[in-house]
Amino acid sequence: MLETVDLKKVFKQNVAADDVNLYLDRGESVGLLGPNGAGKSTTISMISTLLKPTSGEVKWHGDSVIKNPSLIRDVLGVVPQEIALYEELTALENLRFFGKIYGIKGKQLETKITEVLEIVGLTDRQKELVKHYSGGMKRRINIAVALLHEPEIIIMDEPTVGIDPQSRNYILEMVRQLNKEKGMTVLYTSHYMEEVERLCDRIYIMDHGKVIATGTKEELTSILSSEETILIELDQSYPQLVEKIKQTDGVLQVVEHEQEIKLIVPKGNRLLGKIFQLAEQEQAQITSINVQIPTLEDVFLHLTGRKLRD
Numbered sequence: 001m002l003e004t005v006d007l008k009k010v011f012k013q014n015v016a017a018d019d020v021n022l023y024l025d026r027g028e029s030v031g032l033l034g035p036n037g038a039g040k041s042t043t044i045s046m047i048s049t050l051l052k053p054t055s056g057e058v059k060w061h062g063d064s065v066i067k068n069p070s071l072i073r074d075v076l077g078v079v080p081q082e083i084a085l086y087e088e089l090t091a092l093e094n095l096r097f098f099g100k101i102y103g104i105k106g107k108q109l110e111t112k113i114t115e116v117l118e119i120v121g122l123t124d125r126q127k128e129l130v131k132h133y134s135g136g137m138k139r140r141i142n143i144a145v146a147l148l149h150e151p152e153i154i155i156m157d158e159p160t161v162g163i164d165p166q167s168r169n170y171i172l173e174m175v176r177q178l179n180k181e182k183g184m185t186v187l188y189t190s191h192y193m194e195e196v197e198r199l200c201d202r203i204y205i206m207d208h209g210k211v212i213a214t215g216t217k218e219e220l221t222s223i224l225s226s227e228e229t230i231l232i233e234l235d236q237s238y239p240q241l242v243e244k245i246k247q248t249d250g251v252l253q254v255v256e257h258e259q260e261i262k263l264i265v266p267k268g269n270r271l272l273g274k275i276f277q278l279a280e281q282e283q284a285q286i287t288s289i290n291v292q293i294p295t296l297e298d299v300f301l302h303l304t305g306r307k308l309r310d
């Protein structure tokens, strides 16, 4: 239904999107997972025709969206990362304003507004000025705006960044319902692994402008089927210990974050004894040590040697 073919965007010397190939089938929920600066926003800006690609194609049912942007504009709802609302208007006035921009009028507009307010759970607060809304409520109205014209496909650019856990949960559940119950096709970008794991049927992992892996969560984590993750917590950080662990035979990847060290090691390894020995040498106190099933975060670490969120 929607496809990008070798989509590229170069800003001066910086290749923000590098031959990105994605596809979405009708009714799918697809995640674009990557750290800040990976090229997610650039890619979706090109898909939604807000940004002209340096080269490559965006196709809607096989036809070029680059040549004919109107093909996609009516069927696409875009929720940008930045809140795009008038603070001095109420939520209802914002929805009326944006609805008219979409060309929806009169009774049809009022019916649609009632419906989208219900979807985002803000019916009771619709007459309050947006400037008095919390960050999470503003994001929900931002989403309501994108739903006004009944898009076939909705693209969301990190819609939960910087909001409270309750609003975050509300948004995630709402996206799930739009996809699973209303059959809307979703392209969801995030740097939160848990969100794409929870919401998306298929996931593209991006880094430095490139798609570095794609598949279902199970397919992606099976990249690590012969490996496992060891998570070590210490009473404080021990840089020397990290260095020694990195040099230990059989340790494939190591990342540290404050008092925590995460290792990717081959399954069935016998490294725990060695780790305890090294900790003793460095007089480091291990407060916990856990062997875990690999997550998408570990897949990213395995592929790039870095954490998803640094």
Ligand SMILES: Nc1ncnc2c1ncn2[C@@H]1O[C@H](COP(=O)(O)OP(=O)(O)OP(=O)(O)O)[C@@H](O)[C@H]1O
Pocket (backbone or CB within 6 Å): 011, 014, 015, 016, 034, 035, 036, 037, 038, 039, 040, 041, 042, 043, 158
């Ligand atoms: N208008 C622009 N001019 C120059 N460079 C840009 C522009 N927009 C993005 N970039 C650069 O392109 C790269 C990809 O940025 P992009 O915003 O697409 O990443 P992202 O994965 O969406 O991350 P974030 O979540 O931080 O937005 C970054 O190096 C960024 O600095």
